[in-house]
Amino acid sequence: MRVNMSPKVPAGAWPAIAVVLIAAAAGFVAGGSLGAQAPTPALSQAPAQAPPPTAGAVSDDQVWREFIDWFRAAPPDPSGLGAYAAELARRNVPQEEIQRRFGVIMRLFAVKPEGAEVLYDKTFNRTALTGRPEEDGFASVPSEFLVGAVKGVPPGRALDLGMGQGRNAVALAKAGWAVTGVDVSGEAVAAAKRNAAAAGVDLEGVKSDYASFDLGRGAWDLVAMIFAWAPVDEPAFVERVRASLKPGGLVVFENFVGTPERPHAPMVRALPPGATREAFAGFEIVSYEESTGTGDWGGPGSNLVRMVARKK
Numbered sequence: 001m002r003v004n005m006s007p008k009v010p011a012g013a014w015p016a017i018a019v020v021l022i023a024a025a026a027g028f029v030a031g032g033s034l035g036a037q038a039p040t041p042a043l044s045q046a047p048a049q050a051p052p053p054t055a056g057a058v059s060d061d062q063v064w065r066e067f068i069d070w071f072r073a074a075p076p077d078p079s080g081l082g083a084y085a086a087e088l089a090r091r092n093v094p095q096e097e098i099q100r101r102f103g104v105i106m107r108l109f110a111v112k113p114e115g116a117e118v119l120y121d122k123t124f125n126r127t128a129l130t131g132r133p134e135e136d137g138f139a140s141v142p143s144e145f146l147v148g149a150v151k152g153v154p155p156g157r158a159l160d161l162g163m164g165q166g167r168n169a170v171a172l173a174k175a176g177w178a179v180t181g182v183d184v185s186g187e188a189v190a191a192a193k194r195n196a197a198a199a200g201v202d203l204e205g206v207k208s209d210y211a212s213f214d215l216g217r218g219a220w221d222l223v224a225m226i227f228a229w230a231p232v233d234e235p236a237f238v239e240r241v242r243a244s245l246k247p248g249g250l251v252v253f254e255n256f257v258g259t260p261e262r263p264h265a266p267m268v269r270a271l272p273p274g275a276t277r278e279a280f281a282g283f284e285i286v287s288y289e290e291s292t293g294t295g296d297w298g299g300p301g302s303n304l305v306r307m308v309a310r311k312k
């Protein structure tokens with residue numbers, strides 16, 4: 001098997017500007033900054049798990065450490081992890097071992113927040129953002145879905161999980177919400193604060209990963225998770241979100257749906273069709289839609305889920 005050095009992005013998809021994560025061994029290709037998907041059909045059936053290491057193989061921890069050190073130092077590169085594969089090849093690492101390491105990296109990327117931190121620090125510290133999603137790789141304007149979902153809702157306390165550069169947090173603050181935005185990327189939080197200041201609004205920005213952040217109890221009127229890589233496949237996390245809301249408080253959720261034809265890397269948490277509704281079964285589902293369209297991340301042809309849920 002060959003590591004895919006130049007991933008084929010589906011027609012119409014936006015470029016993955018910051019970095020493209022390629023894990024041919026694991027059968028996943030994920031547009032880094034986009035969380036977009038670029039499946040390699042022949043590989044999309046392959047399991048997410050890395051094969052067991054062979055005797056004398058570099059340990060998973062070592063694979064991750066070497067990768068993340070390289071990733072941190074690497075310049076943003078549209079070929080993304082293709083460059084890492086090339087680097088390993090340059091170091092005479094055999095192709096099969098490169099495949100194995102990519103499997104390990106993909107698996108650990110989903111559970112080690114420093115992966116997202118490094119990726120999104122690269123995404124949001126770029127000074128050359130144009131505001132044009134087809135060039136930047138993501139939309140800088142607020143999520144239309146979120147704006148529509150809170151229209152007419154009396155503003156209260158809002159928590160924006162994975163707020164990125166604050167396009168949604170700032171829109172909520174402008175609409176009168178008292179907003180706290182959380183993100184594992186310090187560059188994201190800094191950009192969100194800059195964008196809030198430029199818009200003449202306040203928001204509280206917290207640099208934290210989801211596991212470490214105390215969501216509180218009965219604290220929020222709204223929790224927004226917009227392409228947030230939030231681990232909604234973990235019942236304990238959904239329960240933390242539920243407990244953090246005031247009674248009647250809303251969850252507004254938008255993300256990719258993972259399908260066999262268009263899978264996503266595990267860290268994107270793109271649940272299969274119908275699974276997001278199931279994950280929020282303890283809520284009143286106010287609206288739920290899965291459709292194919294243009295994602296604010298991912299661009300045209302994205303499989304998307306949009307849900308509003310209310311704490312009972």
Ligand SMILES: C[S@@+](CC[C@H](N)C(=O)[O-])C[C@H]1O[C@@H](n2cnc3c(N)ncnc32)[C@H](O)[C@@H]1O
Pocket residue numbers: 033034035113116117120161162163164165166167168182183184185188208209210211225226227228229296297
């Ligand atoms: C695709 S971006 C979406 C940003 C923003 N919500 C938007 O729609 O523009 C995903 C964001 O989630 C953040 N993120 C990913 N994993 C995280 C984690 N485990 N803890 C906190 N933030 C995380 C990333 O740093 C990034 O800013």
